[in-house]
Amino acid sequence: MLNLYDKDGRIQFDKDREAARQYFLQHVNQNTVFFHNLDEKLDYLVEENYYEPEVLDKYSREFVKSLFDAAYAKKFRFPTFLGAFKYYTSYTLKTFDGKRYLERFEDRVCMVALTLADGDERLAESLVEEIISGRFQPATPTFLNSGKKQRGEPVSCFTGSTLVHTAGGGRRRISEIQVGDEVIADDGLPHEVTEISERVHDGTLLWVAYQGGGVAVTPEHPFLVHTTRLDRVSPLSGDGDDPDNGIIWVSAGDLDPAADRIVVAPHIDYGEDRAGRTTVVLWEVTEYDDEGEITVYNLHVKDRHTYLVASGAVVHNCFLLRMEDNMESIGRSINSALQLSKRGGGVALLLSNIREHGSPIKQIENQSSGVIPIMKLLEDSFSYANQLGARQGAGAVYLHAHHPDIYRFLDTKRENADEKIRIKTLSLGVVIPDITFELARNNDDMYLFSPYDVERIYGVPFADVNVTEKYHEMVDDSRIRKTKIKAREFFQTLAELQFESGYPYIMYEDTVNRANPIAGKITHSNLCSEILQVSTPSAYNADLSYAEVGKDISCNLGSLNIAKTMDSPDFGATIETAIRGLTAVSDQTDISSVPSIEHGNKLSHAIGLGQMNLHGYLAREQVFYGSEEGIDFTNIYFYTVLFHALRASNRIARERGQSFGGFEDSKYASGEFFDKYTEQEWKPATAKVAQLFADAGIHIPTQDDWRELKAYVQKHGLYNQNLQAVPPTGSISYINHSTSSIHPVAAKIEIRKEGKIGRVYYPAPYMDNDNLEYYQDAYEIGYEKIIDTYAAATQHVDQGLSLTLFFKDTATTRDVNRAQIYAWRKGIKTLYYIRLRQMALQGTEVDNCVSCML
Structure with missing residues (x-):
């Protein structure tokens, strides 16, 4: 109903809010595990291998309780159906059988904060405040995985007789595998076993029989399958799944021989292709006849998350x-x-x-x-x-x-x-x-x-x-x-x-x-064309070992909601918390499998603080995207963010007594970087923007502020080599209820296809029937105003901004060339995709439809 006008010709925004409410009443609440109190919940999640105990052990239980209390006191509610649906299908912690939820949004926020803060109570409190308030949103890898014990890896769930494929072509019982042995991983190559997990299991075991073999497992063990049933909640998100094409993770206890085929290693010559995967027939799933307690095992494999069992079944950032x-x-x-x-x-x-x-x-x-x-x-x-x-x-x-x-x-x-x-x-x-x-x-x-x-x-x-x-x-x-x-x-x-x-x-x-x-x-x-960092070449020996490890690049991203950040009671503190949170992501990143990436990350501590919801904020404040006032706001906002980001990185450098590798050769150390801020005055060019910052109580840095910061940076350095990068925010925008990145909306009501539920409609943030004129879409606005907006931001961003250009279907290649040249002249660093609007064919339009473009 959201996509249809009512009898008075108005968009029915209340239908989306009602859909979100009913989603909780009819689905989320009924499928969430109940705990009497937080102690019971945390103890269970640790004991059952859902949460990493190492994260919680860095804090007193009293502090953890106070943190969760603070999060729940905010009374967070998802304002849209799509935001709630995205969170519960893709981010929240689920039971191993994938059927029930173990976290609410507040729990996920707290575990992210506790993980990133690494024992720093003050930082944990600040992160909870910024994330739960919607001002800062960590990128998907961080928000999805932080604090989770499994993080995409399966639990210990194989019986000791399970055969594991080993180096040399043989198979051995999993109970006989030792640390240091090599097993065949999902890449078809031998990898060293670094750790063996085992535990006593006294519950039900299942025998999963499939074409070519079978395996005894605990009911929660996930299998990657091709299915015709997409109505199930997957215990894992990502890690090879492709829900749109029927490839999902399914717990053993939820396998359906009538609908599922087991995904196996690609070398299995009797397998059949399904959606690009090699699959075999699932014969049956039955209870395994093994009375009493039994020890079950799992292997931790160097550089891999998986290994091959039985007849080749596969088990389970930028x-x-x-x-x-x-x-x-x-x-x-x-x-x-x-x-x-x-x-x-x-x-x-x-x-x-x-x-x-x-x-x-x-x-x-x-x-x-x-x-x-x-x-x-x-x-x-x-x-x-x-x-x-x-x-x-x-x-x-x-x-x-x-x-x-x-x-x-x-x-x-x-x-x-x-x-x-x-x-x-x-x-x-x-x-x-x-x-x-x-x-x-x-x-x-x-x-x-x-x-x-x-x-x-x-x-x-x-x-x-x-x-x-x-x-x-x-x-x-x-x-x-x-x-x-x-x-x-x-x-x-x-x-x-x-x-x-x-x-x-x-x-x-x-x-x-x-x-x-x-x-x-x-x-x-x-x-996504927003990461711009210096790299250096590596040198290799004949056996491909490193003669000299060069410097390659990893991206540690998170984004601010511009509207919520402008509403922050302390703008500078919001920026600093985001910088510290992303720095923690960089410090905790371990990419040892690619030494040049690991080397680059350790030297640079590079992060990418992004932005989203620019169009939503401008429309809320009755400013047109790409207008003089819109460009003026973008300029002053990014100018102010840069100041606080640099100040935060400088504070971290002072606290740790360490700057990024190569700081002494940078334009920060020479002071050249600061010249454009100390030698000219930056202030709003329009009364509207000056009033927006004044009403928000946000101090716009002066030349004296920059001179003071320059002196501190030259004396103490910066911890982060790179600080800002604006990505094309996707799923996190829906969870955060933001317009994506800093480009205009592509439609007032966005249409998305979400698996089996079909079309889902997402209304632009802050849009109502009285301010629709401020939500011109990207195709109407045109490339010049979009480029002008990005150019205003670019001059204050040390890396890049993911810039998509939108053209109507009447555009020609000459129009695209003009846009490329215009972007170059305006100082744009990169261009991402080119999007062409495909108009509805005559006779296919739907009456009273808000977003009917085919």
Whole structure:
């Protein structure tokens, strides 16, 4: 009913609120486990291996109780049905059989706070206050996993006779496996067992019989299945599931032979493909005839969460990697991508340094195959990881615009591309320097340079060369192989491809590096184009071990709700709490399986504080998105956030006596970064924005404030190398009841498909029937106002902002080129997707429908 006007032509917002209320009354409340008090609840959750005792042991029980009391005293309620549905289906803790809920929203908030605070009571209290009030929202990996004992891993639930696949091709009883043994994990490779869990089980055991074998398990043990029944609550979220295509985790006690097929290892030759997974028939699930107590086991496997049992059944964040022009780096990068993708992380890789198609190998001409075969290897690798525990579409590759393979690279995304080169699931990004735009403006030829020759002549990888600065020098250097294309035709090709596929992403290379305060060069971005950090290459031995560990990149993200942050009783304290919370995520991150990522994270302590709900806030305050007042607010808001973020990082550095690695070579240490804030006055340009900050009681930093902060930073340093990045917030926006990121709404009433329940409608935050005019959608607003808004924010963000451009179906490739050039001129760092509105076909419209676009 939310999507239909009432008899008076008004949107029925009350229907969404009623749907949320009924969802709790008819579903959540009836399926939530009851506990008499918090002590009983916490004791149960620890004893039954739901919560990590190590998290709670860092605090007194009295403090923990006071924290939960404070959270519940806020009387939190989900204002929308979709927010509640997203939380209870994807985030909250469930019983091992997946049928009942063990947490309410307040419990999840407290466990996140206790985990991140790591024993710091004051920080835990601050985090609860900021999260429960909706001002700060940790990203999905943090909000989903913090404090949970399992965190995607299965509990100890196999009987001792269960056969485990071991290195060498044999199978051994799980009770005979010892720490140090190697077992076959979900990647098909041997991995060391680091820990063995065992416990006495005196309840029911189940015999799960399937094509090729069977296994005795406890009822709560989760199996990955292809199902025709999506009405069940899954005990796990993520870790290889694909609910839209029927791939979900189901507890053994809830398996249904009539609906489920067991997902097995892909090498099982008698399996059948279901939604891209190898599956076998589930014969039956019966009680296992084993009276009395029995010991059950689970293995903890190095670098993996899974291992293969019986006849091959599979049981149960964002990263950037450099790839150099040698086989060792290519092989190690593919391995690292598998490791990271398996954990559900998105992985972006740089291909700019790879020698082009037809270049020499060992001085023999026409030997290199270029970047396309590597892309195919990566796509297959991500597909393999997806089958065995990661998410679809977890990879992106970036290539420099002046790489000789650039057209081959782009052609892989064409709808009519030959299957031998077509790339279906990898995302593509192109790195474009200023010189490319200058060549197009003058209608000049555009030269593409051999990375092999450039590295041979300059002694550094192609990606580390300033192409704009060295362009004419390289054109004149006869030692460098080069090919020639038309610059304008290159941009025409980009626009055509973006119309077809939405790709590629664009990184404006020189804009990014001019704004970079850290020594070194930023060469590429991530899957969502908001992470912009310096990376350095690794060197490898012949056996792929590290001769020198370089510096790669991980993303530790969380976002502020702009509207709620403007309402904060202490704006600066809200920012500082968010910075400290994200710093805890960085400090607690362990990516030892990829040493270059781990090394980079430990050196940089880099985080990405994002923002969301800009459009919601502006509309609430009766300001049009993209208007003079809207852009003025965006400028002053991000300016003020930057000041408090830097101050918080400086305070952490003072407390710990430590700055990020390389601080002394940064523009922070030299003071250059602060010049634009100390040498000019920043203040609202409109009376409306000045009044908004005055009414909120928020002090706008003065030049003297910046001079004082500059002195503190130069003396004590900064703990975090990077502080801000604005991602395209997804699920967390619905839970937080925010408009996504800082772009406009795509529709006043958003339509989403949520599994078996079908269409779900999400109304824009703060929208009512009296302020609809302020909710112009992104297609109506147009690219110029969106770019202007992002440009106002960009000047105060050290990393990137995920910027999607929206076009009506009447747009042409020339319009896309104009937008690309306009973004470059306005100082935008990256462009994410291009979205085209598909209008409803004549005769298919629904009368009285608020959002009827097909």
